[in-house]
Amino acid sequence: MSRIAEVAVSGTAYSFDMLFSYAVPEWLNIREGCRVLVPFGRGNKRRIGVVMKISEGDTSALKPLADAVDAEPVISGELLELAVYLREHTFCTYFEAVKIMLPPGMGVKVREKYSIPRNSAVQGEISDEARELFSSLACASGEKELNELIENYITENGRLLIDELCEAGVLASNNVFRQNVGDASVKMVRLSEKYLSDPQSFSLTPKQQKAAVFLAEYGSASVKEAAYMCGVTDTVIKRLTASGAAVEYDMEVYRHVEDGSEGSCDPEDTVLSDEQQKVHDAVLGQMFERKPSVFLLHGVTGSGKTSVFEKLINDTIKLGRQAMLLIPEIGLTPQMLRRFRSLFGERVAVIHSGLSLGQRLDEYKRIKRGDADIVIGTRSAVFAPLSDIGLIIIDEEGERTYKSESSPRYSTHDIAKQRCGKHDAVLLLASATPSIESYYLAERGVYKLLEMKKRYSSSPLPEVTMVDMNLEREEGNPSEFSRRLVEEINLNLKNGEQSILLLNRRGYHTIISCCDCHQPVYCPNCSVPLTFHKRNGRMMCHYCGYTGEPVKKCPSCGSEKLISMGFGTQRLEEELGTYFPSARILRMDADTTFSRYSYEKNFADFRNGEYDIMIGTQMIGKGLDFPNVTLVGVLSVDKALYAGDFRSYERTFSLITQVVGRGGRGERKGRAVLQTFIPDHYIMNLAAEQDYKGFYREEIAIRKVMVFPPLCDMCIFCFTADDEVTVKNGADAVIALMNVRLKELQPKTPVRVLGPVRCSYGRIGGRYRYRIIMKCKNTAEMRGFISRVLTEGAKLKEMAKVTLYADMNGDVGV
Ligand code: ADP
Ligand code: ZN
Ligand code: ZN
Numbered sequence: 104m105s106r107i108a109e110v111a112v113s114g115t116a117y118s119f120d121m122l123f124s125y126a127v128p129e130w131l132n133i134r135e136g137c138r139v140l141v142p143f144g145r146g147n148k149r150r151i152g153v154v155m156k157i158s159e160g161d162t163s164a165l166k167p168l169a170d171a172v173d174a175e176p177v178i179s180g181e182l183l184e185l186a187v188y189l190r191e192h193t194f195c196t197y198f199e200a201v202k203i204m205l206p207p208g209m210g211v212k213v214r215e216k217y218s219i220p221r222n223s224a225v226q227g228e229i230s231d232e233a234r235e236l237f238s239s240l241a242c243a244s245g246e247k248e249l250n251e252l253i254e255n256y257i258t259e260n261g262r263l264l265i266d267e268l269c270e271a272g273v274l275a276s277n278n279v280f281r282q283n284v285g286d287a288s289v290k291m292v293r294l295s296e297k298y299l300s301d302p303q304s305f306s307l308t309p310k311q312q313k314a315a316v317f318l319a320e321y322g323s324a325s326v327k328e329a330a331y332m333c334g335v336t337d338t339v340i341k342r343l344t345a346s347g348a349a350v351e352y353d354m355e356v357y358r359h360v361e362d363g364s365e366g367s368c369d370p371e372d373t374v375l376s377d378e379q380q381k382v383h384d385a386v387l388g389q390m391f392e393r394k395p396s397v398f399l400l401h402g403v404t405g406s407g408k409t410s411v412f413e414k415l416i417n418d419t420i421k422l423g424r425q426a427m428l429l430i431p432e433i434g435l436t437p438q439m440l441r442r443f444r445s446l447f448g449e450r451v452a453v454i455h456s457g458l459s460l461g462q463r464l465d466e467y468k469r470i471k472r473g474d475a476d477i478v479i480g481t482r483s484a485v486f487a488p489l490s491d492i493g494l495i496i497i498d499e500e501g502e503r504t505y506k507s508e509s510s511p512r513y514s515t516h517d518i519a520k521q522r523c524g525k526h527d528a529v530l531l532l533a534s535a536t537p538s539i540e541s542y543y544l545a546e547r548g549v550y551k552l553l554e555m556k557k558r559y560s561s562s563p564l565p566e567v568t569m570v571d572m573n574l575e576r577e578e579g580n581p582s583e584f585s586r587r588l589v590e591e592i593n594l595n596l597k598n599g600e601q602s603i604l605l606l607n608r609r610g611y612h613t614i615i616s617c618c619d620c621h622q623p624v625y626c627p628n629c630s631v632p633l634t635f636h637k638r639n640g641r642m643m644c645h646y647c648g649y650t651g652e653p654v655k656k657c658p659s660c661g662s663e664k665l666i667s668m669g670f671g672t673q674r675l676e677e678e679l680g681t682y683f684p685s686a687r688i689l690r691m692d693a694d695t696t697f698s699r700y701s702y703e704k705n706f707a708d709f710r711n712g713e714y715d716i717m718i719g720t721q722m723i724g725k726g727l728d729f730p731n732v733t734l735v736g737v738l739s740v741d742k743a744l745y746a747g748d749f750r751s752y753e754r755t756f757s758l759i760t761q762v763v764g765r766g767g768r769g770e771r772k773g774r775a776v777l778q779t780f781i782p783d784h785y786i787m788n789l790a791a792e793q794d795y796k797g798f799y800r801e802e803i804a805i806r807k808v809m810v811f812p813p814l815c816d817m818c819i820f821c822f823t824a825d826d827e828v829t830v831k832n833g834a835d836a837v838i839a840l841m842n843v844r845l846k847e848l849q850p851k852t853p854v855r856v857l858g859p860v861r862c863s864y865g866r867i868g869g870r871y872r873y874r875i876i877m878k879c880k881n882t883a884e885m886r887g888f889i890s891r892v893l894t895e896g897a898k899l900k901e902m903a904k905v906t907l908y909a910d911m912n913g914d915v916g917v
Contacts, residue, residue, distance in 0.1 A: 105162045110141055110152035111186070111197030117908075120196040120896035122155055126162035130422040133157075136176025140169040140213055140278055146261020151211060151825075153201045155183055172211055178204050181525050188521055191886060194893055194909045195511035199767045204486045206454075208464035214279045217253050218246055223273040233267045235565045237274070244314035279844040291352050292340055293323040298348040304715055311334045318349060326351065334641045334650045353846045370417035370446050379722070381409050382553045386531055387418055389551075390493055395523045399500075399545040400533040401795065404764020405516055408533050409439070409728075412496050413446060416477055421576070424493030424528075425476040429484060429515060431502035431725070438706065438727065440479060447477055454480030454487060482507060485518045495519045499725060501757055503540035503750075503914065512910045516541075522864065535764060535795070536757035537808060539806065540797050541815040558768070565735065565766040565773030566793040571782040583675040588736050588776045589682055590796055594772070595734045596715055598687055600771065602734040604718040605762045606675070607742050615642065617657035618664035628869040635667050636827045645870035663905065683716070691719030725764040730769030734761055737777045744786060748915040749811045751888075752786050756798050759790035803819070810855075810913060816881040818889055824905045833905030834859035834873040837896040841875070844895075848888060852880035863915075874915075882909060 117452045125141055133139060135154050143150040165215055178186075178201060186200035187688045189640035193200075219241065225234050231830040236256070243249035268274040294315060298305055307315060313333045318324065330337045337763055382400055388397050403406045419426040430439060445453050452466040454473035469475040471488045482505055483497070497505065497519060516532070523530045532541055532550070545552040558564065559659060570585040580586060594684060595596065614632040615624040623632035626644035633642040635653065645651045656663055679688060689709050692889055706789075709717050710729055717723060743755045755913035767773020779787050789798045806814055820837065824830035845854060858875035864874055879885045889909050896902055 104159050107155040107158050107160045107162055107165065108154045108168060110139060111201050112143060112152040113150050113154050113198045115198065117194060117196055118894045122197060123164055126167045127157065128167045131168055131171055132174060133171045134176050135180065136178040138177060138211065140170035140172065142166050142169055143268065147263055147266055148261060151213065151685050152198065153178065155197065159302065172280050179490065182486065182488065185521055189511050189513060192364060192517065193511040193513050199510050203483065206463040206467040208461060212281045214281065216277045216279055217250055217532065219249065220274050221277050225271065225273050229267060229271050233264045236264050237268055244363055258325065261768060274788060283737040290326045291323055292318065292326050292329055292344060292349050294318045295350045305346060305348045309781060310339045314340055314343050315348060321537050367448065368445050369411050373410050373413060374409065375410060375414060376526065376559060378555045378557060379407055383411050383414050385553055386415055386529055389529050393527045397520065397525055397530045397532065397550045398553055399537055399541050399550040400531060401537055402533060402535060402555035403558065403564060404535045404761060405558040405560065405768045406555035407844050415494055419493040420476055424491050424495060425489045425496045427478045427484065427487060427489065427492060428496045428709065429498065430481060431499045431504045433483065443479055445479065450475055451477045451479060454478060454484040456481065456606045470492055482515050485515050486883055492522060492528045494529050494531065495523055496531045496533065498533055500532040500534045500541060501536050506913065508913065510908065512913055514912065527910045536760050539799065541805060543813040560768065562767055562772050564793055565763050565775045567763055567775040569776055569777045569779065569782050569787065569791050572778050582678050583738060584678060584682060585776065585778050588778065590777055592683060593773060595755050596683065600733040601729065601731045602716045602736065603723060603732055603762065603765050604716060604736045604738055605724055606718065606720055607739050613667050615653065615665050617662055618666055619662040620657060620660040622657065622659040626659060630866040632862050686712065686715045687713040689717045691717060691723050721758055724758050727765060728768055729765065732766050733771050733773050733843060734773040735766040735773065737762060741780050752802060756786055756790050760795065763793060810878060815878045817912055818877045818879060819910045819915060820875040820877065820907060821910060822873040822905050823906050825870065827871045829904050830871045832871050833902045834875060835906065836899045836901035837892065838875055840896060840899065841892055844888065850884055850888065852882055852885065876915065
C-alpha cells in the first residue's frame with residue numbers, strides 16, 4: 104500500500120476532464136491542496152496540477168508525481184470542496200475551478216534543469232533507444248547545450264526516454280519553479296532626458312514616433328495607457344524604452360489607494376437610526392445562533408445600508424470571526440475602501456481586478472496569514488482564503504456583475520451561500536432594487552426579508568418629474584434637453600448645487616454611419632459597430648479590442664458620405680455648451696476613464712465641488728454618495744427597455760431608481776427629471792414613483808406567464824466557430840443529441856429546449872456564435888444531463904471545429 108494523489112491537471116478540456124491518479128513517491132512531501140508537477144499523456148510531458156485528494160492504495164499501475172511546487176497547501180480543504188461544487192455547477196474543469204481560488208500572480212512556470220552526474224555510464228536494463236539518446240546527449244559540450252538538446256528532443260518526441268534515463272540515474276533533473284508574481288506597482292513610462300535633450304539622435308519607427316509624440320504631450324502614462332492612446336501594442340512601448348528614448352518606472356498604486364484615507368474613526372461612534380438598528384439586530388442575532396442563513400435587505404437609496412454594514416462587520420470581528428463585503432464594481436471601491444480603512448485600518452484587505460498582480464498576491468497572503476480579517480472586493484473576492492467567516496455581505500446584490508461570464512461561470516450568490524454553509528455564517532444581500540430572483544426567494548420565506556423604508560437623513564426620496572419628449576418635439580423643441588430640465592439645471596447652477604445627468608450607454612458611444620446605405624461601420628471581426636474615440640482619434644471595438652484608423656469610405660456601398668453619430672451624443676455635448684456656457688462639466692465615459700486611476704480622482708474632484716455637472720452612463724448611476732447633488736436628469740434610457748432579453752425591464756427600472764437615488768442625499772431635498780418618449784410605459788411610471796414592490800409584482804407576473812427565471816432556470820449552450828455553416832451544423836447536431844438523450848432520461852422536472860439560433864451578436868472576435876436555450880430546473884439530474892451533452896457533444900464529428908460551453912442562468916442578451 105502506498106499513497107495515491109488525485110490531481111486536477113491544467114490544460115484539460117471539459118470533455119475529458121477528471122481527477123488523474125498518481126503515485127506519491129516516498130521522498131515527496133505533499134498534502135492535499137499543494138501544487139505538483141505531473142507527467143501527463145502519452146509523451147509524459149510535464150503539467151502543473153493541484154492535489155485534490157490523497158488516499159492509500161495500490162499504485163503499481165500509476166505514474167509517479169514528478170515534483171512538488173509547494174510544501175504547504177495553497178488551497179484549504181474547504182476551498183477544495185468548493186472547487187468540486189464549482190465544477191459540478193458551472194461545467195468547468197477541475198483545474199479551472201481550483202485556479203480561480205488563487206490570485207493570478209500565483210500561476211507558476213516550470214523550467215527543468217538537466218545535468219549528467221559524474222562517472223555515469225549506462226549499465227543494466229535500459230532500452231536501446233534510450234542508450235542511443237544518451238550517447239548523443241553525452242557529447243554536449245556543457246550544461247547549457249545539454250539542456251537545449253533535451254528541450255528540443257522533448258518538444259519533438261515527448262519525454263518517455265528522458266524519464267527512462269533519469270530513472271536509470273544517468274541523467275539528473277531538477278525543477279525550477281517560477282511564480283509569475285507581478286510587481287507591486289504599475290509600469291509607467293516617460294521620455295528619457297537623453298531623448299528630450301536630443302531627439303534627433305534616435306531613429307524611431309513610425310509607431311515609436313507616435314508614442315514619443317504622445318509622451319511629449321502628456322508627460323507620463325502607464326504602459327497600457329500609452330499603448331491604448333497610440334493604438335499600438337505594449338511591445339512598441341517596450342522597444343521605445345529599450346532604445347533608451349523612454350524610461351519605465353514603477354508607480355505604487357497601493358499608496359495611491361490609501362492616500363485619501365480620512366484619518367481614523369471608530370465604528371463604535373456611529374449611532375444607528377431605529378430602522379438601521381432593527382436590521383442590525385436581526386442579522387447579529389442570527390450570527391449568535393451560528394446557523395447559516397440568508398437575509399435580503401431591501402433599503403431605499405440613502406437609507407444608510409453602509410452604516411449597518413460597518414456595525415455588523417465590527418461586531419463580527421469582535422466575535423473573533425471574519426467578514427467579507429462584496430461590491431459590484433471597481434469604480435466604487437475607493438470610496439468604500441477609504442471609509443473602511445479609516446474604520447478598521449490594516450485589518451482590511453482589498454481584492455479587485457484593478458490591482459496589480461503583486462498587490463493581489465500581497466493581499467492574498469495577508470488574508471491567509473490571518474493579518475487581515477475583513478475582505479472587501481469585487482466578484483472573485485468571494486473565494487478569499489478566510490478560515491472563519493462569520494458574515495458575507497453582497498452590496499447592490501441585483502447587479503449582473505456578480506455573475507461570472509467566463510469559466511468558471513459562477514454566480515457569486517451561490518458561492519457565498521456555499522461558504523456560509525461551511526462556516527455557519529450569515530449571508531446578507533442588500534439593495535434598493537434587489538434582483539427579481541432574490542426578492543422572489545425572500546417573498547417565499549427562503550430568505551429573511553429586512554426593510555429600510557426611510558432615508559437616513561429623513562429627507563424624502565427625490566421628487567420625480569416625467570417629461571414627455573414627444574410633446575417637446577411637437578412644441579418646437581428639437582434639443583436633447585427638455586425645457587424643464589434646462590430650468591432645473593440653471594436653478595442648480597445659480598444655487599451652487601450639483602447635478603448628475605444619466606445617458607444610455609448606447610447613446611454614449613460615437614459610431615460612424617453611412618448617409619447613403621445607412622449602415623454603421625462594423626468591426627471586421629464582430630457584428631458590432633466600431634466606436635470612434637476622440638482622444639486617440641481611432642475606431643475601436645469594445646468586444647475584441649480591434650483598433651484602426653477611421654475609414655473614409657463606407658465598407659458596404661463605397662460611399663464617401665460618412666457621418667459620426669452617437670445617437671445624439673455629439674449634439675448633446677454641443678447643447679450642453681450652449682445652454683450652460685459657464686458650467687464646469689465632468690464627463691465620465693469609457694473614453695475619459697479608461698484609466699482606473701482617473702475614476703477615483705474624478706469622483707473625488709466632483710465630490711469636492713470642482714464640477715457643477717457630471718454626465719455619464721450606468722457607471723455613475725449606482726452606489727455613489729455625493730451629498731451636494733440635488734438634481735438628477737435622466738436623458739434617454741428608453742432604448743434600454745428594448746435590449747431584447749428578459750432582464751431588460753429589470754435593468755432599466757433598477758438603473759432609473761438608483762440614479763434618481765443619487766439626488767438629495769444630504770440636507771437638501773432632491774429633484775429628478777425623467778425624460779422619455781414613452782411616458783405611458785408602466786416601467787417608466789413605476790420608476791418615477793420609485794415603487795420597487797409595484798415593479799416586482801408586474802415583473803413576476805410576466806415571468807410566471809412566460810416561464811422565465813426565477814420560475815425556472817435557464818441554461819445557455821453557446822457554440823462558436825470560425826464560420827457560420829460549421830457552427831450551425833454543430834449546434835444542430837447537438838440539439839439532435841439532446842433530444843435523444845432527453846427522451847431516454849425522462850427527467851423528473853419539466854424541460855424545454857429552444858433554438859438553435861444565432862446569438863444577438865452573431866460574431867465576436869472573428870468567431871460565429873449560436874446558442875441553444877434550455878429552460879429547466881437546476882437539479883443534480885439536469886446538471887448531469889448538461890454535463891453529458893457537453894462531453895458527448897464534443898465527440899460528434901460535426902463538433903470537431905466548434906467550441907461549446909454551458910452557462911447556467913447566464914445572460915441571453917449577448
Ligand atoms: P445607501 O447605501 O443605503 O444608499 P448610504 O449608506 O450611502 O445609503 O447612506 C446615506 C447617507 O446617510 C450617507 O451620507 C451616510 O453617511 C449617512 N448615514 C447613514 N447612516 C448614518 C448614521 N447611522 N450616522 C450618520 N450618518 C449616516
Ligand atoms: Zn454605405
Ligand atoms: Zn471586434
